[in-house]
Amino acid sequence: MPQPDQLPPGTAWAEPLVREVFPEAEVIELLPRTGGRLSTVYELRCADPAQSVILKVYAPEWAWKQAKEVHVYRILAGLGPLPVPRVLHHTPDGAPDGRAVTVLGLLDGRPLSEASKDLDAEQIPSFYREMGAALATIHQVGQEAYGYLTDRILDPRPDNGNYMRHQFAKKLAEFRTLGGDERLHDAVARRIERDGALFDNCRAAVLCHNDLHEGNVLVTTGDATRVTGIIDVENAIAADPLIDLAKTDYYALGRGEPERRALLAGYGPLPADAPERLDLYRLYHALELWDWFRSIGTEDPLDAIAADIARLADHRSDTPS
Numbered sequence: 578m579p580q581p582d583q584l585p586p587g588t589a590w591a592e593p594l595v596r597e598v599f600p601e602a603e604v605i606e607l608l609p610r611t612g613g614r615l616s617t618v619y620e621l622r623c624a625d626p627a628q629s630v631i632l633k634v635y636a637p638e639w640a641w642k643q644a645k646e647v648h649v650y651r652i653l654a655g656l657g658p659l660p661v662p663r664v665l666h667h668t669p670d671g672a673p674d675g676r677a678v679t680v681l682g683l684l685d686g687r688p689l690s691e692a693s694k695d696l697d698a699e700q701i702p703s704f705y706r707e708m709g710a711a712l713a714t715i716h717q718v719g720q721e722a723y724g725y726l727t728d729r730i731l732d733p734r735p736d737n738g739n740y741m742r743h744q745f746a747k748k749l750a751e752f753r754t755l756g757g758d759e760r761l762h763d764a765v766a767r768r769i770e771r772d773g774a775l776f777d778n779c780r781a782a783v784l785c786h787n788d789l790h791e792g793n794v795l796v797t798t799g800d801a802t803r804v805t806g807i808i809d810v811e812n813a814i815a816a817d818p819l820i821d822l823a824k825t826d827y828y829a830l831g832r833g834e835p836e837r838r839a840l841l842a843g844y845g846p847l848p849a850d851a852p853e854r855l856d857l858y859r860l861y862h863a864l865e866l867w868d869w870f871r872s873i874g875t876e877d878p879l880d881a882i883a884a885d886i887a888r889l890a891d892h893r894s895d896t897p898s
Contacts, residue, residue, distance in 0.1 A: 590673045591621050591632060594680055598665040599628040607632075616642070616811075620683065630665060631681040640677040641727065642811050643667055647679065648728040649810040652718055652784065659714050660684060660795075660806050686795035686805035693791065696798060701832065702839035704796055707804040708789055709843025712821055715807075718784035720815035726784070730815050737779040737817050741861070745769050748864045755871040761883060764890035765864060768857075775854050779817035786821055788812040790828035819851060823858030827866075827885075860889035 588604040595602040606622040610631065616639065619632045635643055646664075653661040663682035671678030686692075689704055720726075722733030723740035734740035745765070753762055786793075788809060795806030814820075822844060829836050841847065848854075863885040870878055 588621070591619070594632060594666065594668075594671050594678060595621055595623065595628065595630055597668075598630065598680060599623070599625075602628045629683045631662060631683050633679045633681065634672050635677040635679075637676060640669065643669070643677045643679055645727040645813065646810055649726070649784070649813045650681075653715065653807070653810070656714050656717065659711060660804065662806065662808060684795055684806035684808070686797045688792050689794045689796045689804075690791040692796050692798055699835075700798075700802065702835045703802065704794065704804055705829070705832075705836040705839040706843035708794055708825060709822075709840040709845075711804065711807050712786065712789060712818070712825065713844045715786055716783040716818040716821065720782040720784055723782045723816055724814065726813045726815050733815075736777065737782070738773065738777040740816065741776040742769065742773060745773075745861060745864075748861070748868055751868045751872075752864060755868060757867065757871070758883065761886055761890070765860065765886065768860065768890045768892070772853070772857060775850060775857055776817070778848065778850050778854065779819070782815045783818050785814050785816045785818065786810060786812075787814045787816070787824060788828075789821065789825045817854070817858075819847075819854045820858045820861070823855045824862050826855070827859045827862045856889065856892055860886065860892075863889060 588607045591607055592602065592604040595604055603624040604621050605624050608620045608622065610618040610620050616636060617634045619634070620629065621632050622629045633646075647667055650661055650664050653659055654663060662684055664679065665682055666680040667678070669677045693701060720730065722730050722735060723737055724730040724733045734743060749762055749765060752765075753759070786807070788811070789807065793807070793809040794804055795808060797803060797805050822840070825840060826837055829840075863882055867879060867882045867886060870876070870882070
């Protein structure tokens, strides 16, 4: 498999990609940016700063995600003030080793996960309020069914109960295959058997970012402290909007009630059963995260996540959240 560091050094290979958008562009620097396991991200700085862009190179087995990102970003670009990168160019074989490449507009700011290290704790909730408002905007986009999203819904499910029971069954099977604690597996299954009817309370699917954590939120600090970018839509799904809120909440690792209150306040009014439904979705995200870390050999967080799973699986729907 080609690795990111096998790309040629320098800017010569990248400049033709930028010139598909800005024909006179002169790339003067190529800087690695925060990326994931599925792709590598670079900032291409040009002599004219207005022509600087983000370049995303996909691992071969994940090249199909390019069509998804192009599709979802273009939907989000139509949502008025939502700050998302503009898709400028995309090609299935633009990298020197033949990998797919997408060129995106460059947004101001840096990930909140990085910027927060230089901020006081009382400054963080304001960003979570903006993240809640961003999710509310994304959730304005209705979907015709429930399921995993590419440039269409794969294996569409007709209702949320069907979709979530399927998802829990799949993640529990993965948990067992990956060597998860059998008692924990059974506790999760009992919780879904007991309280899964709550899933049926969602009557319509919406577009969900499904990964809006601090690493995927760009911010500026100082005189203009604000959210400047919502990025990385590789995990987008069509689902209950509360599953999206729950993921942002659960992935706010190390944060607390001030951030949670700000997130929910920024989002706006919630249905009466939101505390119970959010709790079930936190359980789903904990289970999914355990499976993911175990599958890639990241062992250190597993005990803490297993403790979360145990706590959430034992929660009663009539217990205050």
